[in-house]
Amino acid sequence: MIRRFCTICFVIGAALLVLSVLGIWSLKTHERGLRAERLGQFVAVAEQIRLDVKNRLDEFLQVEQRRPYTDYQNVYVPETAGGDGALVRSPLADSMTHGLAYGHFQIDAQGTITTPYALLSEAPSKMEPELAAYLTLLRSGVLESLRGRYALSSHRIDSPVTRQPTEWDKFEEADAAYRRQIPPVEVQRQAAAEAPRQGGSRLPSQAGRYPIESLQEAQQTQTVRQTRDIVSRNVAISAADSPLRQRQSAGDTAVSSGTARVQPDTPPAMRGMARPEESAQKPFQIEPDTAAEAGSKADIEQAEQMVQIRIEPFVPLIVPDDNDSDSIFPDVVFLVRHVQIEDTHLLQGFCLDEDELVRQVHQSAGRLLREGMGFELARTPRADAAHTAILDFGFGQLALNLLEMEPGWIAARVARLNTWLVGILAVVWLAVLLAMIGLWRNLREQVSLARKKDDFISAVSHELRTPLTSIRMYTEMLEKDWVKEESRKREYYGTMRQESERLSRLIENVLDFSRLQRGKKQFDFTMGDVNGCIRDVVEMMRPCAERNGFAIETELREMAPFAFDRDAVMQIVINLIDNALKYAKDAADKRIVVRSRLEKRSVIIEVEDHGPGIPKSQQKRIFEAFYRCGDEATRQANGTGLGLALVKRFAQAHRGLVEVLNVKPNGVIFRIHLAR
Known part of the structure; x- marks a missing residue:
């Protein structure tokens, strides 16, 4: 009988021990589940913020991509103008800030910088200090970055078989390859989770990369047709010595050329730009199918009165910022696009307003955060952040540190459950012990x-x-x-x-x-x-x-x-x-x-x-x-x-x-x- 009692005590004790271990293990599993669930909430919020910021950036880029090339000039001849040649002021001329765009500008093949904020004849000394400083930045930053890299030449209308690749082609190829290499968010998260085990992660364990592919997504090149007369007048306004200006008739209205020019020593990238009399390029021709469909000499003459304007998508241009700045982005980001008007090549763009971008990210985060969450925008991730969303814009990164306002709430809840578990186990053990004694x-x-x-x-x-x-x-x-x-x-x-x-x-x-x-x-x-x-x-x-x-x-x-x-x-x-x-x-x-x-x-x-x-x-x-x-x-x-x-x-x-x-x-x- 004593042996049976010892056997019963052993079986009951082993069962209670197993139940106790299972209770503690389930509590730890519950804690891990709470932390994983909370981390999932932070990841979901980060993804929502990414999508919201991306939608805003997409809408902004669509607006800018549809913006007429003439808006980059202070005055221009509208399409609805008749033969009187009346000039219209640019809608951008009132302010240098338009959404995320700051300081629209245009650069022609000779390196001449034109802005919609001042007339070409206006002297630099009479300009606003903000505009003068911005023009200095364009000369020292953008033009220097374009030297030897952004060759604006007439080869852009060549056949892909006959023309030779330039530095710009290499840049576009590298940029396209970069776009293809950016994985989706899920792949990035998985890579971030597996990287610590592989010993090769460059991000903290609580951080994840969230690419905003607005600039990496494929954008359609726009083709616009305008009458040759209006195009000639607008080009003449922007650049007095452009090829179309030389074609303009003597009776056309001329605008004085008080253009803000660069130093006499034109950058090497601009020196090689082809002029009409120097270029061996064939003149712009209408597509064969258009000529075939015309079918008559009158139609061909009417087609020759139209000019095809090719507007390419925006690409980022990163200019190093040597000045100590409190900006989150370490460099100055410009978004530029290439505009081709027959043999004339223009570079249009603007500076990305980083403060406005940060403000919009801040607004999206403040609107989408859930209860008990906080955030901070910084250049680098914070060690105490619950989750860091690395917003990768393609031209720079922004660390969105999502913070737990009450970091100890999970530990407190688990502590309460642990207290209950210990109490229940103590009561069970005591009851069983008393029962065994009895x-x-x-x-x-x-x-x-x-x-x-x-x-x-x-x-x-x-x-x-x-x-x-x-x-x-x-x-x-x-x-x-x-x-x-x-x-x-x-x-x-x-x-x-x-x-x-x-x-x-x-x-x-x-x-x-x-x-x-x-x-x-x-x-x-x-x-x-x-x-x-x-x-x-x-x-x-x-x-x-x-x-x-x-x-x-x-x-x-x-x-x-x-x-x-x-x-x-x-x-x-x-x-x-x-x-x-x-x-x-x-x-x-x-x-x-x-x-x-x-x-x-x-x-x-x-x-x-x-x-x-x-x-x-x-x-x-x-x-x-x-x-x-x-x-x-x-x-x-x-x-x-x-x-x-x-x-x-x-x-x-x-x-x-x-x-x-x-x-x-x-x-x-x-x-x-x-x-x-």
């Missing part, structure tokens, strides 16, 4: 009870065998007339009667205990004299006591009758006297004193002997069923271990109790309280 005690009690029952069976067998043997022996002696003396016969008859009474008491004790255990013992409380009941018991037990050398004395005080169960009280006194006869047989003083008295609202019955007494450690256990003092193997006293247990049960049935008091120098008093 089971262990119950098991020990069952083992002890089983041992006591075995001892009880042995004691009952002995208690039954002894009187039966005596009765049988005396019966045979009397039956065979071996005893002749009448006095001896009376003695034998008395012994047989006493042994029979002893058997009756033993059987009655067993039956009463069985009834009490099953709850079927019925008590009959009737009014009576308890002293009379005690005297009857003493007179019944006196012969047995005298035969064992004991003398029974009584000290009974008069008291009024009260309700009690006569049989139960008799059993109490009989068992107490019988217990004294058993355990005080070796005492020097063999007196047994039976007392009764009235005390307050209870009747006291005492039985005193002068035996060895009862140790305090056993004074409570002697009232347990089947318990007997001493070692069962060396015990000399007879008994079944039920007598004192019945005394306690009968006293409790009378709403009373039992006390045990040791007497000096030797002896013990059993005091019974019976409620009146």
Whole structure:
């Protein structure tokens, strides 16, 4: 049984340990899930911001791409103009800032810079300081960047088979290759997640690259057709020495050329620009299918009066910024496009307003952020950022640091759950431990009870065998007339009667205990004299006591009758006297004193002997069923271990109790309280 109990404890303990480990693991998994979910929210917000910024940039680029090339001049001849040649002021002339565009400009093949903010005849000293500084930046930045790289020449209308590649072609090829190499956002995120394991990530673990492909997406080259007369006038306004200006008739309106020019030493990239008289290029021809469809000389002449204007998409031009600036982008970004009007090549563009771009990103982030999120725009990622979105515009990067306003909220929530888990596990472990302790005690009690029952069976067998043997022996002696003396016969008859009474008491004790255990013992409380009941018991037990050398004395005080169960009280006194006869047989003083008295609202019955007494450690256990003092193997006293247990049960049935008091120098008093 002990082995089974140990096995059960091991199985339950192992199961609880596994459940505890699973609980802790699930809590950690929940924490990782919360952090992953929160990171997913930051990634989703970063993607929304990217899409919003991209949409804004796309709309801006579409507006600028559709902008007529004439808007880059201060004045121009509109298409609706008739023969009067009236000039219209550029819609850009009122302000240098238009959305994300700052400072529109145009550069012709000779390196002449034209802006819509000032007339060509206006002297630089009379210009606004902002415009003058901007023109200086264009001369020192844009033109220097174009030298040897952006060759604006007439080869652009050549056939791809016949013309030779230039530096600009190489630049476009490299730019197209760069566009093709930019992976989508999902691939970037996966690469950012795998890079730390490969040891090659250049981004922090909490950062992700979010390309904004507005400039990398394929844009259509625009082809515009205008009448040659209007085109000639507009080109004449922008550049007095352009080829179309030389073709213009003497009666055409001329605009003074107060153009802001670069230094006399024209950059090498501009020196090689072909002029009409120097170029071996064939003049611009109408496509064969257009000429074929014309079908008549009149149609051909009408087509020759139209000029095809080719406007290419914008490309970024990065100009290093040598000045210390607080701008997020380290360099100045220009967006330029190539405009081809037959043999005339123009470079139009503007400076990207980085402050406006940052403001729009700031506005998108502030509008799309979720609860508990903050952000910061910077050049580099922050180490404490929950997620850093690297907004890659193609011409530069912007670090959008998404911040957790309450960084400890996940830890706090997990801590609360951890507290609950620890509390629940502690309660479960404590409950199981208490259950195991209770089971262990119950098991020990069952083992002890089983041992006591075995001892009880042995004691009952002995208690039954002894009187039966005596009765049988005396019966045979009397039956065979071996005893002749009448006095001896009376003695034998008395012994047989006493042994029979002893058997009756033993059987009655067993039956009463069985009834009490099953709850079927019925008590009959009737009014009576308890002293009379005690005297009857003493007179019944006196012969047995005298035969064992004991003398029974009584000290009974008069008291009024009260309700009690006569049989139960008799059993109490009989068992107490019988217990004294058993355990005080070796005492020097063999007196047994039976007392009764009235005390307050209870009747006291005492039985005193002068035996060895009862140790305090056993004074409570002697009232347990089947318990007997001493070692069962060396015990000399007879008994079944039920007598004192019945005394306690009968006293409790009378709403009373039992006390045990040791007497000096030797002896013990059993005091019974019976409620009146």
